[in-house]
Amino acid sequence: MRPFPIIFSFVVMLFGFTPSATAYRLSFASPPPDWSALDAWQGTMSREAFLHRLETVYAPGGASSETIRVEATAAYIRTRASQPHAYYRLAFAEGGGAEVAAKPVIFPGGRLAGSHIVIDPGHIGGDWAELEQRSFRIGDDPPVREGDWVLLVAQRLRHLLEAEGVQVTLVREANEPVTSARPADFFAAAAQQLGRPAPETGEEPKPDIRRRAELLFYRSAEIRARADLIDRLPQPADLILCLHINAAAWPDPENPSLVDEDHLHILVNGAYSREELALDDQRWQMLRRLLRRLDDNERIAARALADAMAEKTGLPPFTYRSPVAVNIDGHPYIWARNLAANRLFDGPVLFLEPWVANSHSAYARLQMGHYEGHRMIDGEPRLSIVEEYAQSVLSGLRRLAAEPPPTPEDAQP
Ligand SMILES: [Zn+2]
Incomplete structure (x- = not known):
């Protein structure tokens, strides 16, 4: 033992x-x-x-x-x-x-043009949304699938960025996995992790083995496939944006009802736990990021995007109350967490987490779908969630290029 x-x-x-x-x-x-x-x-x-x-x-x-x-x-x-x-x-x-104290510059020359931005629409969406637990439905309303929505945002954002002369890579173009693996490929590994005999070929595994295999598929294999794709790009990414829409735990999962909270936060890589650092690969990845000073790049990018997104969406900040995350620079919207994607993707990575999809306010807007122009919502003309998301990110990136926020070192005498 x-x-x-x-x-x-x-x-x-x-x-x-x-x-x-x-x-x-x-x-x-x-x-x-x-x-x-x-x-x-x-x-x-x-x-x-x-x-x-x-x-x-x-x-x-x-x-x-x-x-x-x-x-x-x-x-x-x-x-x-x-x-x-x-x-x-x-x-x-x-x-x-x-010390070689390189001041982080994500967009040299103060211009977005000529840069390379990689956009990762989070999750898989489509027929996979239920399996990855990123889908919910209330009554007879159309289901809300996070993966589908962030792909729409990614496509719209690509259009806006290309108009600025940015080279854009989307990590996925459809609501399909990037990995060629499927959950059934992990039945044996899942059984081994659970200390159980592997199911025979063609035999339906027990529910807990199937569930574990699904987790290995979408949390591990899928993220690694995306990391490999980013590694193989001919031009390295100046910035990697992982697009998400948040959701709150259901007060009563048996009887889904909407929640009041709606908020925004941005994640950078960090806050490795003792247990995560006891894994040799995670300890090495952390040091690789630390020594390249990716935290400096991530914090200045996060600041520009958080300020622009807070302004454009009007969302209040989300506050973590658990040690899985640590606040960065006292900025109310910016937190560090160790996630497979922001650990494995090669370059500065930001996770964008605007809105709570199952809040009263965001849900009503999501049910309106993606529309052109403005519609009156609570007495105010509002863009669709897709358009507001994409435009708020563009505005943050422009701000980051033109006037990068100071790093904490800059602020020191
Ligand atoms: Zn997500």
């Missing part, structure tokens, strides 16, 4: 864990990390900046204390959590002035 604490077993259940002869502890289907890939950043960051990024963005609350030891001139990072004495040594930049 492996001596895992109970909490670790819980994480393993959720995210998958492949025991192997090489004794890596990995998220489901993750390749083992190549620690030498971090060599490029040897001596490029001061101890102070490294610690500050860990504490305020990536591993708040001492989450990395068991896996990363910070000493005077270097950090010692466990390469395999299963082997307490296997370390990667990351040297800090020597002296205060030695």
Whole structure:
């Protein structure tokens, strides 16, 4: 038996864990990390900046204390959590002035034109929306599927951005999976994770095995397929936007009724937990993002988009009350979370989460569908949700290009 604490077993259940002869502890289907890939950043960051990024963005609350030891001139990072004495040594930049403090610039020259923006319409939508639990229906109304709506927003946003001279890549063009895998491909892995015998070929698996296989399909395989697609793009992404529409937990799932809360927030990558950092691939991914200073790019982009989207939608901020997220820079709309997509997508990633689809206000607008021009809603002329979403993002991107918000370092004397 492996001596895992109970909490670790819980994480393993959720995210998958492949025991192997090489004794890596990995998220489901993750390749083992190549620690030498971090060599490029040897001596490029001061101890102070490294610690500050860990504490305020990536591993708040001492989450990395068991896996990363910070000493005077270097950090010692466990390469395999299963082997307490296997370390990667990351040297800090020597002296205060030695750090290569590149000011993050997402759109050089203050123009959007010529940049490359990747848009990831969140989820799969269509016939997959129920399986991925991103669909609901009230009475005889048409169902609301998050994946379908954000694809419409992505297509509209692409049109607006291309008119500005931006190169745009959509990660998916239809309400279909990007991965060629299907849930049935994961029946055996799901059974293994649950400690049960794999179903025979052609045999219908038990509901819990099927459910676990579905999770491995849409949470793991699908996100990895999207990450691979982004990796293969000939031009790297200057910014990756993951489009979502939020939803609130149903007060009574048996009897769906709308909620009052409606809000907006934007997520950057961060807030890795102790259990996530005990997975070798997640610890490595976090360091790769930290050393490239992607947090700086993400926070200035998030600020420009949050301000524009709050202004255009009039939505109040959402506040996390759990340790899965950490607030960034005291900005009411910006939070860091560790999600598969913002960990694995190569480049600065923002998750946009406007509206609560099952709120009274947003639901009424979603039921109106995507329409041209304005319609009167509560005595005010409003665009369709698709148009308002796309235009508010465009406005934030223009603001980011023309006048990037200062980073916290800029604000310091
Ligand atoms: Zn979503």
